[in-house]
Amino acid sequence: MKDVYLFSGFLGSGKTSLLTDTIRQLKEKGLKPAILMNELGKLPFDSQAVDEDIPLKEMLEGCICCTGSEKTEAQLQTLLAGEAFDVLIIETTGAAHPVEALDAVYSPLFAKQLNVKGIVTVVDSLLWLNRQTLPPQVRSLFLEQIRHAHLLLANKMDLLSDDQQAKITYELQSFNPSAAIIQTSHGKCPLSILERLKGTVRTTDVNRARIGEELALSTRLVSFKQSVDKEEFEDWLRTLPSSVYRMKGYVPVLGMKNPMLFQYSYGMVQWLPEYVKMEPVIVMIGEQISQLQVPGSV
Template sequence: MIPLLLMAGFLGAGKTRFLTTLIPLLLERGLRVRIVLNDFENAKIDAARLGELDALVTPLNGECVCCGSLRELLDTLQAVPPDPGSVMLIEANGATETDELLGYLTTDTTLAHFTLPLQLTVIDAARWQKRWWNNGLEAAQATTATHVYLNWTDRLSADRRNAVEHSIRAVNARAEFTTPVAFAATLHHLVNAVRNVEPRETRGVAAAQRHGKGHTHPFGSMALPLPPLVARAPFLAFVQALPEAVVRAKGLVRFADQPADMFVWNRVPGRKKVQLDESSPHADAEPTALFIGVGMDLAELETRIATLHA
């Protein structure tokens, strides 16, 4: 399999700058580097800059890869041939909603030749949570990270750096703080761990989280069927009480008090209520629950869903 990395970070955080340091470190270790670079206008400019470092770069101009450019991204990834000894890096633009994108990357059955994704979030430490109405998006990009790189730390006092690290820990206690050198070593280890591993399973992740001897992948995703009808109040309570390890949860549901209608349900981080939207699904659509997270107890989720019958 090929290690898959999603690189996120708010506008101007320094993602491309990080890559210009990371790529030579990967090449020194004998790895081949593929990059999909998404930006609003200047993807080709940054792509040329990275291509000079001997990386194979595909630019995606336009909308975020979590929405408008998603199909183009998935088509690009699907076309990548099996290539042991390589890594696939996605540099998302600064407005990307990472939880949505991770949902597609972890469950799309055509991406089984990639590992479940790591996510590196690059953070401008000097401006962390000083972006007014965009603070929520910046924090959300950190919430789903497996690794965090603090950029522009030379501008900070020791107190400010400690405060930033503490604030990031408050939204994501699982992420590992890293550097380009340390992260290059992480990817090198992952390449060797999955070099001869067969394509991953994409239905559930109990088997998919392990990618070789001694290597357990942090991310997981699981789609579970819901009962045909559920009682509204217990279901909403179940979703609200999902453990912190679940960073994304959504699906389709029918309620016993309104059985003719299907709803899209969505647990949005930071909101007190579960979002419900009436849906007109395909005729064969069934009630389901999709969970994405780090270190999830899958058996516990299955057990709790089994108690939701109306």
């Protein structure tokens, strides 16, 4: 199973600096990283910072979290099938929502091969102090990237006074009390801190977060033991709390030869017939999802 880190953060926050420094630390430890990088434009500017000997896949002209989701799955499958590496680092574009980015990399096709250690959000400390000047939509995305992190790097601390540093740390801790916070400059974070992250706790069947360790955003892999009635399953979906953001995978449905491709997003449901017999599993993404009882899984 490959450990996966998802680097999030607003445009210009310092994600690429974090990436290059993390690569350096991994190589010094004898570990080989692979990189999946997302850029909105046609040219891969950030990827120029990655050494040629490191497996690299790029998503250009599209966001990893929306229209690029299927392409992302294809890139990940190529990496897993054709490259030897120890750790996967995914650097999202500054315009990516972390929940949707995590959804894009959690295909049921290879969910059992990936162990997402957590979402690391690099926070531009100067931008945090001036967040009220941002347009409402931009400010909302900026805050969402922070709210869903497992680890927050309060970056650019070298540009702030002691009082400003204390203010930012206190405010970030209040805004996302589940995340650890460290103060950084130039995006440098000790590898030992990243390795201690426990964004998910996996089993072969159901991913149950340990009591007291459930973080702001977690995932759960559910295997089905029996087919479900489609209408009854949809009735169950309508009872789900708003803290369940995403589900996708293959659900065995009574009367259907193969498990159906299933997607759930913020209350919206989509079913599609599948002409190949896929493993009946779904991935759930949300908050406080470990105890939800899924029909057909027991």
